Amino acid sequence: MWYFTREGLCKAARTVHQSDESKTLAITQASEGNVTIHAENSLTTSKHAKLDHQLAYGEYMFTKNHFLVTIKNARSGNKVMDTFNWFFHNLDNHPLHEECPQGEHALLLYALQVHQDWHNKLTLKQAYNIGTINKDLLDKISQELDKRDIRAGIDQVNPHAKPLHSACQPDPHNNFC
Secondary structure (H helix, E strand, O other), X not given: OHHHOHHHHHHHHHHHHHHHHOOOEEEXXXXXXXXXXXXXXXXXXXXXXXXXXXXXXXXXXXXHHHHHHHHHHOOOOHHHHHHHHHHHHHHHOOHHHHOOOHHHHHHHHHXXXXXXXXXXXXXXXXXXXXXXXXXXXXXXXXXXXXXXXXXXXXXXXXXXXXXXXXXXXXXXXXXXX
């Protein structure tokens, strides 16, 4: 989804501008019996690209609009468009979204995993409704993040939290805490 972020779109615009200077073309097979012609440098992965879960949650949700327009323009069909609309809607309205930043990170990891799995299954003609949140998978991802944080000790020290058992300093005038 990085390619649909502001940064990704700007990099793509620069690449297109640079490709105007390069006339090298590549032929790829789009589907059985069909081929497409691309500028050769448009086929390479950007060295600046980030995985979905490396994006900030707001940045990821920004990309959805560009992604949806792209799949609409690619004429993927109303069913695919609706499925992805529901996918993003359900992510953005999921209760974990309110548990910043841990919940948002879990949602991003979920999106990355499900989105990749959906594309893999699509090539096998086994695509499913990505718009339905798999609660068990999302719970598993959240639990794994919790375990990782516990192992890292993140939940043990918060410099802004008041200690549960503070040392009582007696008032020198009345010996009370």
